[in-house]
Amino acid sequence: MAPENPEKKSGWPGSGLAKGLAVTLRTMTKRSVTEQYPEVQPELAPRTRGVIGLFEENCTVCMLCARECPDWCIYIDSHKETVPPAAPGGRERSRNVLDRFAIDFSLCMYCGICIEVCPFDALFWSPEFEYAETDIHNLTHERDKLREWMWTVPEPPALDPAAEEPKEIAASRKAADKLAAQEAAERQAAQQAAEEAARNTAQEQEGEA
Numbered sequence: 001m002a003p004e005n006p007e008k009k010s011g012w013p014g015s016g017l018a019k020g021l022a023v024t025l026r027t028m029t030k031r032s033v034t035e036q037y038p039e040v041q042p043e044l045a046p047r048t049r050g051v052i053g054l055f056e057e058n059c060t061v062c063m064l065c066a067r068e069c070p071d072w073c074i075y076i077d078s079h080k081e082t083v084p085p086a087a088p089g090g091r092e093r094s095r096n097v098l099d100r101f102a103i104d105f106s107l108c109m110y111c112g113i114c115i116e117v118c119p120f121d122a123l124f125w126s127p128e129f130e131y132a133e134t135d136i137h138n139l140t141h142e143r144d145k146l147r148e149w150m151w152t153v154p155e156p157p158a159l160d161p162a163a164e165e166p167k168e169i170a171a172s173r174k175a176a177d178k179l180a181a182q183e184a185a186e187r188q189a190a191q192q193a194a195e196e197a198a199r200n201t202a203q204e205q206e207g208e209a
């Protein structure tokens with residue numbers, strides 16, 4: 001079937017041309033939106049996927065991110081260390097110590113799977129994007145650089161006031177409350193001991209007099 005003539009549809013000849021010119025005029029009078037980068041930094045969306053930051057204190061070297069990465073571009077090396085028992089009479093335990101954590105950004109496709117699967121919140125998106133290199137080999141970034149990028153990760157959005165307190169925050173608040181109560185009890189015991197010692201000294205001095 002032959003395509004329908006748009007001018008036939010609108011009803012008068014030359015209407016398509018007039019519409020086109022109207023669009024051109026409207027666009028010509030609009031303010032230019034050219035970004036003046038690099039003189040002016042662009043305003044990025046809050047969830048921009050620029051680069052991946054590593055918070056290595058949270059990393060337990062579980063290797064999940066490296067296993068799930070579709071491009072196999074996460075390189076992790078570690079060794080095992082024996083940790084003394086937490087309580088007397090307990091068993092010694094072994095833990096993984098991170099030796100190397102690197103991401104090859106020439107292979108990374110910014111899918112975010114590694115960040116999603118990390119069970120310990122050790123990987124985050126940073127909006128940082130100025131890491132172009134002239135040599136592709138320099139796009140493999142090691143843990144120091146990934147850690148540096150960690151400090152450019154924006155704060156997460158505030159929770160909805162009606163939202164349930166997240167488990168992690170509740171657990172850390174509980175631990176902080178417990179520690180504060182323990183410190184207060186220790187301070188009180190020390191104060192009582194000092195008062196007791198002062199009373200004993202005063203009694204001894206009275207006895208000698």
Ligand code: SF4
Binds near residue numbers: 068070071073074
């Ligand atoms: S974003 Fe995707 S491709 Fe890049 S390192 Fe993570 S899992 Fe691999």
Ligand code: SF4
Binds near residue numbers: 063064117122123
């Ligand atoms: S998934 Fe998370 S905790 Fe496990 S190795 Fe990767 S970054 Fe570390």
